[in-house]
Amino acid sequence: MSLLEVKGVKRSYGNLQVLRGIDMVIRRGEVVAIVGASGAGKSTLLHVMGTLDKPDSGTVSFDNKNLFRLSETELAEFRNRHIGFVFQFHNLLAEFTALENVCMPAYIGKWGTEKEIREKGKALLGVLGLSDRGEHLPSQLSGGEQQRVAVARALINSPDIVFADEPSGNLDSHNAEELHRLFFELRKEMGCTFVIVTHNEQLAEMADRRLMMKDGLLVDS
Ligand SMILES: Nc1ncnc2c1ncn2[C@@H]1O[C@H](COP(=O)(O)OP(=O)(O)OP(=O)(O)O)[C@@H](O)[C@H]1O
DSSP states (O other): OEEEEEEEEEEEETTEEEEEEEEEEEETTOEEEEEOOTTSSHHHHHHHHTTSSOOSEEEEEETTEEGGGSOHHHHHHHHHHHEEEEOSSOOOOTTSOHHHHHHHHHHHHTOSOHHHHHHHHHHHHHHTTOGGGTTSOGGGSOHHHHHHHHHHHHHTTOOSEEEEESTTTTSOHHHHHHHHHHHHHHHHHHOOEEEEEOSOHHHHHHSSEEEEEETTEEEOO
């Protein structure tokens, strides 16, 4: 079943045409890897798919609803409820504990009481092997642990789809492997859908589909 559909998406920065007409369909429960040379437009595409950036033309539809027809407020609400993001530099808030960071999107979305949200945050930290790290600040965690906190944060609102931009780009090979395994475990356990931009060939090989970007277009890989 199609979850997200991208049609004819184009995006330029000044004279630079970064996305030159992208069409793709993401099905529920898929793990899709997007690979390609530096500068090919992968992050730009991910940002447009995640509605963080608007295309110049073309559409992104979720459950057959054209997302860029929504107002900014509706779009922010939509992102909070349906989308999780994991970035290369996890962007955890330094002055908040791991658990508080994980719970932050839920406090914004307000789908439950503070107690309910904290319980879910703790449960997620448990799933990610971080039960005893909840009260630590990001600076007291290893790089791999910080990235797993970022994954828990991406999952707290039970998103339909998680976009990850070079999630293991900053990790050593052991931590990278652990993180990659986790994505597939989470798909199995929670039915999450993942779209992952990566330079990591091992991860791209593990994915259900590997899409290659070249000069702003998707090409056969
Ligand atoms: N905000 C911006 N303003 C101007 N140019 C930009 C902007 N964002 C990206 N670009 C340019 O668009 C092109 C594609 O960038 P993008 O980050 O999408 O590539 P990428 O495939 O993700 O690369 P990498 O693998 O190095 O992260 C690059 O040439 C980049 O310099």
